Amino acid sequence: MSTVNVLRYSALGLGLFFGLQTDIxxxxxxxxxxxxxxxxxxxxxxxxxKAEYAKLNPAESKEAAPASKAGEIKSINLEDPNADFGSVILQAVDSLKN
Structure with missing residues (x-):
């Protein structure tokens, strides 16, 4: 009879263990x-x-900006974090050539 009780309580303990593990x-x-x-x-x-902000504050596209005329120097803001220094230098060189 003791073997049956050992098996019974072992099964009960394993059931509780696996039940808790599954619950967690x-x-x-x-x-x-x-x-x-x-x-x-x-x-x-x-x-x-973002969509609402874009709708309320439309950004100016770079393509929409009018092309600068030859010899015309565009104002340069060196403090602008989005400044493209390569194009600024090329514009300066082109303005010197003309």
Whole structure:
């Protein structure tokens, strides 16, 4: 009879162990899914905000800017972080040639 009790309680202990392990794994998966959904929602809001900002503040395209005439020196802002120094130098050289 003691062998049956050992097997019974061993099965009960293993069932509890695997049940707890499964429960912890499912909770982690649900937590990760919830965090991913929250992140996706935030990214969706950011994309919507970018689209709305672009609609309210249209950026001037580089192609739309009128071409500078030969000999005309365009004002140069060296503090601009988006300045293309290569084109500035080429414009200066072209203005010297003409």
């Amino acid at each position: 794994g499912l909770k982690k998966a649900a937590s990760k899914k919830q965090q991913q959904e929250a992140y996706d929602n935030k990214m969706k809001l950011v994309e919507e905000a």
